[in-house]
Amino acid sequence: MTLSRFESSYIYDLDVVTASIQLLRSQLPQDSTLLYSLKANPHPHVVEHVANQGTGLEVSSEGELQIATTAVSHRERPVEIVCTGPGKTNAYLQLAADAHAIVSIESSTELSQLRRLKLSGLDILVRINASATTQRSGLQMTGTPSPFGVDEEKAEHLIREVVDHGHNFRGVHLYMGSNILSEDDLINQFQISTRIAARYLDHSSGDFIADLGGGFGHPFAGPGPTPSWPGLQERLEDVTEPLKARHAQLAFESGRYLVGSCGSLQATVLDIKESKGQRFVVLSSGVNHLGGLTGLRRLPQAQVTSAQSHNADDSERLVGPLCTPVDVLSKKSHTQLTVGDIIVIPNVGAYGLTASLGNFLSHPYPPEVIRLGGQTIVTTQTQVTHQELIPA
Ligand SMILES: *Cc1c(COP(=O)(O)O)cnc(C)c1O
16 A cells, blocks of 8 residues: 555554653552553554553543453453543443453442443442642642542442442552653652552452552653653652552553654645735644644644754744634744645654544544554554444
8 A cells, every 4th residue: 555645644653662661660669560541542553562561451431442452362461451431331341341351430320330230240449539639730630529530538438339239349540630740740649649549458358459540741742752750760669658568559550651752743734825924834634633622722732843844933823624723733833844845743642643533524534654663564544434323
């Protein structure tokens, strides 16, 4: 197949993923479990490669669980899969039971669902929404009213229900924020999650799992190295001592840190226009390929790296090909591009294509090129179909 008819493509380099996993592991306590969050990039080849490095998988939907089970089906030793997410469907819970996955329960409704599905004896974590507000950077997902998990005050009751329903209470799950860049902020949240987890050590019948969350930050859609925190491992060893002393299994979750740097988006300059003093660079990729959260004021502020990129004085907008004013990749760019140039947006291996508005305006999905050992091993393209569910 030739890629030349495609103006845009995503490229994922799996060797970079291997290095990022090693880098994060070297900053976590010895013997802790690292779970990869498929939300960041659920491409089957990426997931399989990540799992081959000995990580577990954290999934939050039926679709992600299907990808995860397929990716690990050929492995001899079972790979730990943790099913998370609010509003679990019956199909998701059934598949979780079939896959012998660990389920992170968010509410007693989910326990009633399991009972109606006649599923018992599952390994269950209880997800807790911590009361403390923690970090200043990143996206906060806890400490405030939250659709995720149960409030701290209700956790004990839910744990008792888990046991009453005939399941194995295996431990707790906390996830306090995303994209945290400061070592102190990371330590601060792990102090809180450790303190909460330690309260429930005696409630578990088997080995206690303390899934302490993650939130390890990473640059997005612009240049920048994968961060590292020189004191993190040693400080985490200290912080988690109350759990380690009781032989709890520590688990950490990460999406963007593990795969953010592996991916780049290549796009073509299709047009350059001038309107009332503003220069518009029209790319072959817009919010259908990257940063579809623009409409929610989460503008990616993409920065391109390309041979032509330089600090020109006149600022310009990078826009996509969609017929909507929200299709902006960057409000301010300083390049000197011409039509036909290829631009590269780095650090989009996480929250790239599947976090975008792929179906909007029905452009084709860009090919996704998977590279390993300096070679392309496979190229895929997502197809959108409309299958008839109830034949006429
Ligand atoms: C989104 C999410 C993650 C992954 O977040 P990253 O910032 O990509 O590391 C992990 N766990 C839970 C519960 C999440 O919702």
